[in-house]
Amino acid sequence: MSPTQDPALEAPERATHYLNVDYGIWSWLLTKDHKRIALLYLVSITFMFFLGGLFALAIRLELLTPGADVVGADTYNKLFTMHGVIMIFFFLVPSIPAVLGNFLVPLMIGARDLAFPRLNLASWYVYTIGALFGLWAVFTGGVDTGWTFYAPYSTSASYTKVVPTIVGAFFAGFSSIFTGLNFIVTIHRMRAPGLTWFRLPLFIWAHYATSIVIILGTPVIAITLGLVAIERVFRIGIFDPALGGDPILFQHLFWFYSHPAVYIMILPSMGVISEVITCFSRKQIFGYSFVAISSLAIAFLGFLVWGHHMFVSGQSVYAALIFSVLSFAVAIPSAVKVFNWTATLYKGSISFEAPMLYALGFIGLFTIGGLTGLFLAALGLDVHVHDTYFVVAHFHYIMVGGAIMGYLGGIHFWWPKISGRRYPETLARLSALIVFLGFNLTFFPQFILGYLGMPRRYHVYPEEFQVLNVMSTAGASILGAGYLLPMLYLAWSLRWGPRAEANPWRATGLEWQTASPPPTENFPRTPLVTEEPYAYPLREVREY
Amino acid sequence: MTTGEHTVAHQFDDAEQQHEASTFGMWLFLVTEILFFGGLFTCYVVYRALYPEAFAAGSHHLDLTLGALNTVVLIGSSLTMALAVHAAQLGRRGPLQLFLALTIVLGSVFLVVKGFEYAEKFQHGLVPGADFVFEGGKAPHVELFYGLYFTMTGLHAVHMVIGVGVLAALLVLARRGRFGAAYFTPVEVTGLYWHFVDVVWIFLFPLLYLLGGH
Amino acid sequence: MSQHVVPLRVYFTIFATLMVLTGLTVWVATIDLGALSSPVALTIAVAKALLVVLYFMHVRYSDGLTQIAIVAGVLFLILMIGLTMGDVVSRGWLGTPGS
Numbered sequence: 008m009s010p011t012q013d014p015a016l017e018a019p020e021r022a023t024h025y026l027n028v029d030y031g032i033w034s035w036l037l038t039k040d041h042k043r044i045a046l047l048y049l050v051s052i053t054f055m056f057f058l059g060g061l062f063a064l065a066i067r068l069e070l071l072t073p074g075a076d077v078v079g080a081d082t083y084n085k086l087f088t089m090h091g092v093i094m095i096f097f098f099l100v101p102s103i104p105a106v107l108g109n110f111l112v113p114l115m116i117g118a119r120d121l122a123f124p125r126l127n128l129a130s131w132y133v134y135t136i137g138a139l140f141g142l143w144a145v146f147t148g149g150v151d152t153g154w155t156f157y158a159p160y161s162t163s164a165s166y167t168k169v170v171p172t173i174v175g176a177f178f179a180g181f182s183s184i185f186t187g188l189n190f191i192v193t194i195h196r197m198r199a200p201g202l203t204w205f206r207l208p209l210f211i212w213a214h215y216a217t218s219i220v221i222i223l224g225t226p227v228i229a230i231t232l233g234l235v236a237i238e239r240v241f242r243i244g245i246f247d248p249a250l251g252g253d254p255i256l257f258q259h260l261f262w263f264y265s266h267p268a269v270y271i272m273i274l275p276s277m278g279v280i281s282e283v284i285t286c287f288s289r290k291q292i293f294g295y296s297f298v299a300i301s302s303l304a305i306a307f308l309g310f311l312v313w314g315h316h317m318f319v320s321g322q323s324v325y326a327a328l329i330f331s332v333l334s335f336a337v338a339i340p341s342a343v344k345v346f347n348w349t350a351t352l353y354k355g356s357i358s359f360e361a362p363m364l365y366a367l368g369f370i371g372l373f374t375i376g377g378l379t380g381l382f383l384a385a386l387g388l389d390v391h392v393h394d395t396y397f398v399v400a401h402f403h404y405i406m407v408g409g410a411i412m413g414y415l416g417g418i419h420f421w422w423p424k425i426s427g428r429r430y431p432e433t434l435a436r437l438s439a440l441i442v443f444l445g446f447n448l449t450f451f452p453q454f455i456l457g458y459l460g461m462p463r464r465y466h467v468y469p470e471e472f473q474v475l476n477v478m479s480t481a482g483a484s485i486l487g488a489g490y491l492l493p494m495l496y497l498a499w500s501l502r503w504g505p506r507a508e509a510n511p512w513r514a515t516g517l518e519w520q521t522a523s524p525p526p527t528e529n530f531p532r533t534p535l536v537t538e539e540p541y542a543y544p545l546r547e548v549r550e551y
Numbered sequence: 552m553t554t555g556e557h558t559v560a561h562q563f564d565d566a567e568q569q570h571e572a573s574t575f576g577m578w579l580f581l582v583t584e585i586l587f588f589g590g591l592f593t594c595y596v597v598y599r600a601l602y603p604e605a606f607a608a609g610s611h612h613l614d615l616t617l618g619a620l621n622t623v624v625l626i627g628s629s630l631t632m633a634l635a636v637h638a639a640q641l642g643r644r645g646p647l648q649l650f651l652a653l654t655i656v657l658g659s660v661f662l663v664v665k666g667f668e669y670a671e672k673f674q675h676g677l678v679p680g681a682d683f684v685f686e687g688g689k690a691p692h693v694e695l696f697y698g699l700y701f702t703m704t705g706l707h708a709v710h711m712v713i714g715v716g717v718l719a720a721l722l723v724l725a726r727r728g729r730f731g732a733a734y735f736t737p738v739e740v741t742g743l744y745w746h747f748v749d750v751v752w753i754f755l756f757p758l759l760y761l762l763g764g765h
Numbered sequence: 766m767s768q769h770v771v772p773l774r775v776y777f778t779i780f781a782t783l784m785v786l787t788g789l790t791v792w793v794a795t796i797d798l799g800a801l802s803s804p805v806a807l808t809i810a811v812a813k814a815l816l817v818v819l820y821f822m823h824v825r826y827s828d829g830l831t832q833i834a835i836v837a838g839v840l841f842l843i844l845m846i847g848l849t850m851g852d853v854v855s856r857g858w859l860g861t862p863g864s
Contacts, residue, residue, distance in 0.1 A: 113562075120562035122572045188579045195830065196572045197562070223841045226583045230590035234702065242680040243698040245594055250679075250691040250698070251605075256597050259849045260590050310841060314852065324859050326852035528561070578831050582838035589842040596846050597853050615791070622787050626817075630780040633771075633821045640770050746822045753813045757806040761794035 024427065024524040039124035040527055045110035046425075047131050052098050052106065053494070055138060058145075059093035060487060062086050067449075067480040073470050083466035084151035085167065091154030092172060093145075096179045097138055099410055100268065103275035104186055105134070107417045108214045110425060112190055114518035114525065115208050117199025117534040122192040130185035137178025144168035144175060153464065155265070158246035158257040162238040170239055173232045180225045183271070187221030190214050199517070201536035208516055208540055209298050213278025216302035220267045220274070220309065228264035231257065255321050262313035270309040273373075273405060274302055276413025277344055280366045283420050284348050286514040287363035288355025291541040294347040301340035308337040318389045327386055334384035341377050345370060356544075360512075361435035365416030368443045372408025376401055379454065394464070397457025403450045407486075412442070415493060423507030427524040428500045434492065442489035448482025515541050557734035570736050577740040581747045584710075588751055591703050595758060598695055605692030608685075609700070610762035612677065614668060618760035621664050622752065628657035629749040636742045639725075639735035647730065647738070651722045654745065658715045665708055672697070700759055707755060710748045717741050769826040779820045786813050 025042045035043055065086050069077040078086065109127065113120050121127050144150055150172040152161040161169055194215050198207070234245045235257075246252040285292045292298060314322055314330030348370055357363070379401040383389050392398060422430050452475040457463075461472050468476065510519040515538075521530050563569040599606045635650035676684030679698040683690070721741055724730065730738055790809040798805060819825040824832060 118562065122562065123576060124560075124562060126576075184583055188576060188583075191579055192572050192576045196568060196575065219837075222579055222583055223586055223837065226585075226587035227590045227845065230587050230706075234590075234594075237702060243701060244679060245695070245698050245702065247695075250695045251598070251602060252695060253597065253601075253853075255852070256594060256849070259845075259852065260593060263845050263849075310844060311848070314848070321856075323852045323855040323857075325855040326848070329848070329851070575831065575834075578834050582834055585838040585842055586845075589845060592842070593846050593849055596850060600850065600853060615794075619787065619791050623784065626780065626783045626787065626813075629817060629821050630776060633776050634773070637771065637773065637776070743822055746817050749821075750814045750817050753817065754810050757790055757794070757810050761790065761806055 022522060023526060024522060025527045026427070026524050028527050037128070039120070039128055041109050041113055041121050041124065041127055042425075042525065042527075044124075044127050044131055045106050045108075048101060048105040048109065048134070051131070051135060051138060052101055055093055055097040055141075056102075056490075058142075059090055059098055060490065062090035062093065063483065064487065066090060067483040069466050070468070070476045071480050073468050073473050073476075075467055078466060080466055081151060084153075084464070085149035087464055088150050088153050089145055092150070092176065093141065094406075095154055095268070095272075096176045097134075097141060099272040099406060100179070100183055101134060101186070102272075102410070102414050103279065103417060104183070104190070104214060104217060104271075105130070107210075107279065107414075107421060108190060108275060109186070111210065111421065111518055112193060112214060113197075114424075114521070114529055115211055115516060116194065116197060116202055117517050117530060117536065118193065118197040119528050119530070121189045122197060123189050126185050127189055130182045130189070133178050133185065134182035137175045137180075137182060140171050140175035140178065142175075144171040147171075155261060156232060156235055157261075158235060158238075158252075158254045159248060161235050162244070162246055170236045173236045176232060177229055180229050183221050184225050187218035187225075190218040191222065194218075199534050199536055205296060205299070206536055206538070206540050207299075208278075209281035209292065209295070209302075210275075210278035212299040212302045213274045213281070216306040217271050217274040219303075220271050220306045223310065224264040224267040224271070227260060228268075231260040231264070255317065258317050258320055258322075259313070262316045263310075266313040266316065267306075267309045269402070269405065270305055272410050273413075274305060276369065276410045276417075277302070279413045279417035279420070280348060280369050281344075282514075282516070283362045283366040283416055284351050285541045285543060286420070286512050287358050287360060287366070288352050289543050290351055290355040291539075291543055292347065293350035293353075294343075295540065297343055298347050301343045304340035305337065308333065308340065312337050312384075315384055315389070318386055319393050331384055331386050335381065338377060338381055338384075341373075345374055345377075359436070360419075361430075361432060361439050362416045362420035364436055364439035364443075365412045365419065368439065368446075369409055369412045369416065372404050372412065372443075372446070376404030376409055379404065392457050394462055395457035396453040396461050396463055399463050400450045400453035400457060403453070407450070408446055412446075415439070415442070418493070418497070420512070421518070422497065422500070423511045424518055424523050424525070426497075426501055426504075427507055427522075428504035429507050429511065430493075430500045430504060431496050434496050438489050438492040438496075441485060441492065445482050445485030445487070445489050449479050449486050450482070452476070452478045452482075515543060557729075557736075566734070573736045573740055574743070577743050581743060584747060584751075588703075588706065591699065591706065592754070592758075595699050595703070598692075598699065599758075599762075602689070602692040602695065605689040606696050607762045608687060608689065609693045609696030610760060612675070613700070613760050614671070615760055617664055617668055618756055621661050622756045624657050624661050624664070625749050625752050628654045628661070629746050631657060632742045632745045636735070636739055639730050639738045640732060642732035644725065644728065644731075647735075648722060648725050651718055651725060651738075655715055655718050655722065658711055658718070658745075662708060662711055662715070665704065669701075672701075703755055703759065707748065707751055710751075714741070714745050714748055718745070769823070771820065771823065771826070775820060779816050783813055783816055786816075 025040055035047065038044060065078070069083055148168050150167045150169055152165050152167070152169060156169070156173070194211060237243050238245060238247065244250045244252055246254055246257045248254060281292060281298060312330055312334040314326055315334045318327050379397070383392065383398065383401060419430060419435055422428070456472055456475050459472065461468050507523040509522050511523070517534055517536070520534060559566050559569050563572065631650045631653040635647055635654060638646035638650055672678055676682055677697050679694050679701065683694045683697070685693045718741060721738055724737070786809050790806055793805055818835070824835065
């Protein structure tokens with residue numbers, strides 16, 4: 008059946024698709040459709056994102072002035088802890104995989120669903136239970152250990168809600184394990200006929216590599232935080248110095264996951280960028296296999312560098328040297344990606360729709376974040392800027408300038424497919440610009456502050472740092488506005504946005520070969536793949 | 552449906568794909584378990600390297616006989632589990648139920664013996680915490696050893712309890728004729744889980760019980 | 766994987782071997798081998814684990830993907846222990862005050 012005979016593509020408003028096939032709360036809460044589960048996650052993580060953002064706002068308010076004018080030290084410790092815990096465990100780690108990954112992985116490989124749909128639904132419930140524990144901790148007094156939960160403060164000195172927070176993070180971690188497990192099995196076992204590994208979209212390679220990191224890394228943070236909880240509850244001291252326990256051992260175990268975790272947070276975003284760059288350059292990706300393999304290289308090397316978080320902890324200098332060298336190595340595959348994206352842009356037919364603006368912003372900001380990571384990988388320099396705002400700026404350039412820009416770019420790019428509607432393009436471009444400007448105003452001053460010596464996790468600072476802090480807070484409000492706008496116009500588009508055709512961007516990829524929104528079973532019949540990926544320029548909508 | 556048949560879930564093309572996906576999925580879960588227990592093994596290796604005498608002293612006070620007995624019991628339960636999967640493969644309903652039941656019994660014996668061991672530790676004040684008592688020097692480091700002993704064997708025991716529960720459910724389903732030569736995937740993947748729990752004990756036993764030069 | 770039926774005698778042979786190895790490791794623990802005690806105990810444990818994994822868990826007859834997944838898990842565990850111990854062992858080497 009050619010696309011022109013498919014009623015779902017001809018008259019989308021009359022077609023049955025995954026959104027209107029069934030109504031009622033239980034059709035959502037008991038769904039096994041990966042697309043609906045993706046939307047359940049979208050609602051949850053958006054809520055957690057804004058909660059984490061509120062804590063950021065509170066932090067930046069306090070830092071408007073050098074003194075303790077808004078909150079005291081103890082409260083401030085809780086603010087940055089909860090900002091970090093929520094943003095990392097409850098927003099960034101699930102964001103792209105649980106929303107875009109869940110929605111797109113089966114579609115991109117021509118499958119009817121993930122391998123384990125009930126496990127997928129379970130992962131959302133486990134996430135939600137974890138989020139409820141986290142919220143309970145927040146609303147009953149909060150936690151002040153830092154998202155890093157360093158022992159022995161977390162095990163024996165803090166009087167805050169450490170255990171509920173740990174339980175929340177534990178559940179969130181298992182939720183991500185279920186998702187990663189599902190992706191690996193699906194990608195290995197359920198690709199459409201003709202879809203060989205090197206015909207896969209780079210989004211799939213990115214999620215495959217991410218899932219491997221999730222499987223290998225997350226259990227370690229689970230047991231490590233579990234030991235902190237066991238020590239608090241049962242007084243079994245594994246990290247207790249009084250018993251001969253080693254707090255540095257805690258840090259080894261903690262960072263064994265938490266460094267690869269940053270690759271969990273950035274790899275999916277890189278997958279989005281690959282898809283968006285090719286589409287809006289109308290050009291095949293440059294160096295496809297290099298970009299694909301670089302995802303695996305990042306996943307592997309990412310497990311070998313965790314000690315660079317511990318250069319000043321008391322770790323041996325010889326171990327630090329090894330971790331430093333390996334940290335330089337892990338930058339290489341990321342650089343490979345940046346070079347290949349840039350080469351893709353070169354002589355491409357570039358247009359500046361909102362997803363492309365986010366992708367271009369990503370390339371610049373991720374590069375800055377990545378290069379400053381090399382600063383930190385150098386032992387001598389790290390001793391100077393460790394625990395200063397230099398580090399804070401570095402990881403926000405990656406996580407916000409990188410990961411979140413990729414997330415927003417992806418949401419916009421696939422919004423027509425997910426919702427069946429177009430978002431307002433001018434407003435979206437404006438929001439992307441506001442985000443870009445607000446972001447840089449917030450975080451670039453923090454590089455300078457850190458280099459000048461302003462420590463992180465302090466609620467007070469010397470007078471001479473105030474100007475830069477005020478700039479940073481101003482930027483944060485602009486950034487906040489930039490994040491609110493898409494919330495509003497995307498919601499608006501659900502009701503009043505123009506209906507989208509199957510392939511509004513004229514992009515390659517199986518997901519664009521089915522209706523917007525797709526039917527529950529994704530494809531009327533299983534596609535057969537005969538082409539290389541990113542076969543731009545497209546001549547016409549593909550027959551299948 | 553007739554004995555041992557099972558509809559293929561809609562996302563799969565055929566029964567073989569479904570079966571391969573299920574077993575691969577269980578293996579990936581077991582990989583997470585390797586790293587989950589692995590965190591505790593890392594703590595063990597570090598502290599044993601730092602405090603070898605204290606670890607030997609702590610190990611000396613564990614009951615080697617009970618530990619060895621439990622090792623035999625658990626490996627025996629792995630045998631019965633393998634035999635259960637074998638029976639299911641060949642569609643032999645009776646032996647399947649027998650071997651599932653035997654695995655449950657052996658697993659329960661292990662847990663009962665463990666319970667006795669724990670109770671004995673409580674009596675002798677060897678449970679970490681405010682009431683920990685150890686004469687013979689290096690008491691703090693010995694408390695560290697016992698902290699690892701209880702968390703490692705405790706986590707292992709939790710996995711055993713879950714395993715016994717799942718096996719009981721499988722036994723009920725087996726009695727209802729749900730498994731046959733054409734479909735026995737739940738038995739197979741539960742078997743993988745059970746064997747993994749056995750493998751963890753194969754390492755726990757020498758690391759915890761065999762240091763003290765009995 | 767389930768297509769391959771392992772003969773019963775294989776299971777019983779493996780079980781018997783596991784019993785022998787268990788007895789061996791207990792006996793060896795009663796002898797003082799000095800620095801060799803740990804390597805010997807670990808070698809026996811690894812041998813027992815391999816028997817369970819290869820035969821009871823059918824990995825001997827499994828496809829390469831399963832085998833790679835298991836190797837990856839073990840490899841990363843070894844990396845975690847190895848690099849951590851690398852730090853622990855080398856902490857005092859520099860000889861500087863406080864190190």
